[in-house]
Amino acid sequence: MSDPAADPPAELTPDATALYARALGEGVLLAGREGLDWAPERIAAARGQLAGLRLLRPSGPGRWVPASPEAAAAELVGPLELEIRRRRLEAERTRTLLRPLRSLYAEAHRERGRSAAVELLPEVGQVRALLDEVSRSCAREVLVSQPEALEGATLLDSRPRDLDLLARGVRIRTLYPHVVLASPVVQRHFALMTEAGAEIRTTGEVVDRLIVFDRRIAFLPDRSRPGPPGALVVREPAAVDYLHRVLERDWDHARPFARTPLGYGDAADGVKRAIVRLLAAGHKDEAIAHRTNMSVRTCRRHIAELMREWGVESRFQAGVLAARLGLAGEEGGPS
Structure with missing residues (x-):
């Protein structure tokens, strides 16, 4: 069975503090003679917490004596501090072991950067x-x-x-x-x-x-x-x-870029121009959507809006009209 005091409690309850004060006043804590009008379960819980914190030490059957907080802390924290020191020494040994390779790695990295074109x-x-x-x-x-x-x-x-x-x-x-x-x-x-x-x-x-x-x-x-x-x-x-x-x-x-409250803002004409240019070049909806970085559904909606706006019934007519109006050229060119 594991020692219940091996894992100390996370906090000190008021009951444990009161029982510790009682033990300090009497110099000893005797089972059944704690001098507190508490239920046995309540006393046992407080006593167990004090034992877990090494503030009560058994000195015979049904008998405990109080220990100083400094002694309790040394018993609890000492092993942790030893483990921390051991880990730090281990970490430093690892750094010392790898340190000679740092310059080797850096030089190889520089050489690779100078020599590797791709x-x-x-x-x-x-x-x-x-x-x-x-x-x-x-x-x-x-x-x-x-x-x-x-x-x-x-x-x-x-x-x-x-x-x-x-x-x-x-x-x-x-x-x-x-x-x-x-x-x-x-x-x-x-x-x-x-x-x-x-x-x-x-x-x-x-x-x-x-x-x-x-x-x-x-x-x-x-x-x-x-x-x-x-x-x-x-x-x-x-x-x-x-x-x-x-x-x-x-x-x-x-x-x-200029921030707009909704949609493409001033860039709306640029979106249309890109779609029209690709339409005039004979690209299909999927290719136009990919080239303009939008979904196929959104692309088809824009194409339908353009055809309604221009009063044409086919993509070919839209492309011809775009070329005639000078809309199929490069963005930033004449419109």
């Missing part, structure tokens, strides 16, 4: 760790294209990193599709980030996620396998420069 990170944890590392060393600019609104967990993960970059004077520019403006949550996030100094624009189409740090390293999603995508990390200067210039071109044709 690196594949299959695990999300690896991607986040490298993003944090590159963010800490970023000095000038982060340029991002984001094809969809970030989920809550991802926002919580990325927002502190972005705010830290802005606080250090790093310029952050992010490009989103117009359709994300339909979400009030997204608009609140955009407002918070722009107030902190970030620049956000929206456009008709965003192909996929791309992050470029200081024009020296780029992150692309790796969707070659099922499950959450990893990342392709590009360090080759010519390739990074090309990706940056492509993203810069899309940025130049995009619309600056």
